Amino acid sequence: MKKNKRLNNVGIVLFFFGPALLAFEVVFMIPFFVGLYLTFTNWHIINNDWSFIGFSNYVEVFRDKTFLTQLEFTIWYVLFTVLISNFLAFFIALALTSGVKGERWLRAGYFTPNLIGGIVLGYLWQTLFSRVLPFLGEKYGWAWFETSWLTSTDKAFWALVIATSWQLAGYLMIIYIAGFSGVPKDVLEAASIDGANRWTILRKIVLRLSVPAIVVCIFLSLSRSFLTYDLNLSLTKGGPFGSTELATYHIVQKAFLSNQYAIGQAEAIILFIIVAAVALTQSYLLKKLEVEA
Amino acid sequence: MAAQRISGILKNTIMYVGLFIFLLPFLLVILNSFKKTQHFIENPISWPKSFNFSNYVEAFDKMNFMQGFMNTFLITLFSVLLIILFAAMTGYLFVRFKWKVNKILFFTMLAAMTVPFQVIMIPLVMIYGNLGLLDSKLVLIFMYIGFGIPLGVFMFHGFIKGISYELEESSFIDGCNRQRTFFQIILPLLRPIIVTLAVLDVLWIWNDYLLPSLVLLSPDNRTLPLSTYAFFSSYSVDYGPLMAALVMTIIPVLILYIILQDYVIKGISEGAIK
Numbered sequence: 001m002k003k004n005k006r007l008n009n010v011g012i013v014l015f016f017f018g019p020a021l022l023a024f025e026v027v028f029m030i031p032f033f034v035g036l037y038l039t040f041t042n043w044h045i046i047n048n049d050w051s052f053i054g055f056s057n058y059v060e061v062f063r064d065k066t067f068l069t070q071l072e073f074t075i076w077y078v079l080f081t082v083l084i085s086n087f088l089a090f091f092i093a094l095a096l097t098s099g100v101k102g103e104r105w106l107r108a109g110y111f112t113p114n115l116i117g118g119i120v121l122g123y124l125w126q127t128l129f130s131r132v133l134p135f136l137g138e139k140y141g142w143a144w145f146e147t148s149w150l151t152s153t154d155k156a157f158w159a160l161v162i163a164t165s166w167q168l169a170g171y172l173m174i175i176y177i178a179g180f181s182g183v184p185k186d187v188l189e190a191a192s193i194d195g196a197n198r199w200t201i202l203r204k205i206v207l208r209l210s211v212p213a214i215v216v217c218i219f220l221s222l223s224r225s226f227l228t229y230d231l232n233l234s235l236t237k238g239g240p241f242g243s244t245e246l247a248t249y250h251i252v253q254k255a256f257l258s259n260q261y262a263i264g265q266a267e268a269i270i271l272f273i274i275v276a277a278v279a280l281t282q283s284y285l286l287k288k289l290e291v292e293a
Numbered sequence: 294m295a296a297q298r299i300s301g302i303l304k305n306t307i308m309y310v311g312l313f314i315f316l317l318p319f320l321l322v323i324l325n326s327f328k329k330t331q332h333f334i335e336n337p338i339s340w341p342k343s344f345n346f347s348n349y350v351e352a353f354d355k356m357n358f359m360q361g362f363m364n365t366f367l368i369t370l371f372s373v374l375l376i377i378l379f380a381a382m383t384g385y386l387f388v389r390f391k392w393k394v395n396k397i398l399f400f401t402m403l404a405a406m407t408v409p410f411q412v413i414m415i416p417l418v419m420i421y422g423n424l425g426l427l428d429s430k431l432v433l434i435f436m437y438i439g440f441g442i443p444l445g446v447f448m449f450h451g452f453i454k455g456i457s458y459e460l461e462e463s464s465f466i467d468g469c470n471r472q473r474t475f476f477q478i479i480l481p482l483l484r485p486i487i488v489t490l491a492v493l494d495v496l497w498i499w500n501d502y503l504l505p506s507l508v509l510l511s512p513d514n515r516t517l518p519l520s521t522y523a524f525f526s527s528y529s530v531d532y533g534p535l536m537a538a539l540v541m542t543i544i545p546v547l548i549l550y551i552i553l554q555d556y557v558i559k560g561i562s563e564g565a566i567k
Contacts, residue, residue: 009390012386012471012472013386013390015382015472016382016383016385016386016471016475017382017383017386019375019379019382019438020379020380020382020383020438020442020446021383021398023379023435023436023438023439023442024402024405024439024442024443026435026439027413027417027435027436027438027439027440028405028408028413028439028440028443029401029405030420031413031416031417031420032405032408032412032413032416034416034419034420035412035413035415035416038415038416038419092308092311095304095307095308096308098304099301100304100305100308101305104555106308106309106312107558108550108554108558109312109315109316110312110315111557111558111561112316112319112547112550113315114496114561115496115543115546115547115550116500116542116543116546117499117500117501117502117518118500118502119500119502119518119521119522120500120518120521120539120542120543123521123525123535123539124318124319124322124539125318127321127322127325127337127532127535127536128318128321131333131334131337131532132321132337132338135336135337135338136338166315166318171561174558174561174562174565175561175562175565177562178562178563178565216565220565223409227409227410227411229411229502229503230502230503230518233502233522234522234525248411248503251411251415252414252503255414255415255418256418256507261415261419264415265412265415265416268411268412268414268415269412271409271411271412272408272409272411272412275409276407
């Protein structure tokens, strides 16, 4: 009887968990460990040689000047994207929660850039930067816009930052709005009766009480911008002359064009470690500022 | 009082003008999608002379829009439905059967949520390529299930923990088995999480480029992001049809958004907090 119940339980577990477990193991876990092992081997598409070579793939990655330059480029891109998108999102959210008419419509409107994926986003902005802005620049003599931004490295960098921030800001705004709704009205009222001006209220109360939302938003914007690929492909295609290749773009090229799978995988793992380290550090540091209402 | 009113009006105006500027890129693409390429190059900010759909007809045909749309639709639909079903079942199991192995698996899934796709893609292509399983929509759906399961399990797990066990007990007493209890009693209660998860997963899978670009190799299997990319790569200077292609790619999600906007906004804010 007891054994029967046990069997029955195993049957239930297989029924409820079987499909999910199978997909998770076969699509995620196995590739994850194969990938980890791959970075320590000599594997190449021609030799299919799985012999262990220690850390030499990782050493190779750190010797690769191109990859290091692109990693640095990625870090600058992430830094400005995170700052600009969060700044924009924070103030749009603040304005929308302070009694603007048609808040619901405005909120829905600012969110729309998030309906499109990186490929469409990139082509949309490519048209603006390579056609519309130079047209305006020539017509009105704005030297800044006269040539396409995508033909110079510095300006293409800003094109990437602007396009990403445009999309991210609407997403983060939603999270900030949810965060602000946790700020109790009576605390704000008490503060304004006590004679605190708006700036003080913003700095001392709203900002401090929305730390959890800020942590989430910075976390999200960090990981999304560190891993950008589609936009990079469609907006600049890494150009001009490979100068705007972000880390993921480099990894995809390394693996699937140069067929250097093991090194590409080592780069992917290094990228993952960097993202995880930065994301955890920021949430650890910011959480210290958290206060209870 | 008057000063406050003026500042209120000012704030409203700024927010609406701001939104207009914010959405200007969309407006420009829509306007230009009705112009001949030559007019577009002469003046990309003018109002179109007439609203003529020839660019749309051309783009529809050349990028094989219908096929891309159907591929994307089927892949998104089945992936999202199956992620929701399997994740709900697993989340339920993890709450009701507190075995050690289940706890370990649950934490493995939590850890997996932090691993970016970039770390999986190279071995994934190696393994599935070796097995000859690439270039299949079914395999792609299976992969989306694998990648989508952890977040789903996490969200359902949190919600099911809050459902009282008594509800199920009474159904067992009535003679229902686990499976029936789950489908008839528990699943209907999960609606709020199902909606949130559906929103997050539809936006992700519909617009995804990197994974399908590695898996779906033949043109017949292309999803909309892939066919947009292919179209732009091969007609790089023919702006009229290109703009029409962008508008057509955006429209399906936009329609869905207009119908479900409140759910989408709610889904995003709740998904992020968790």
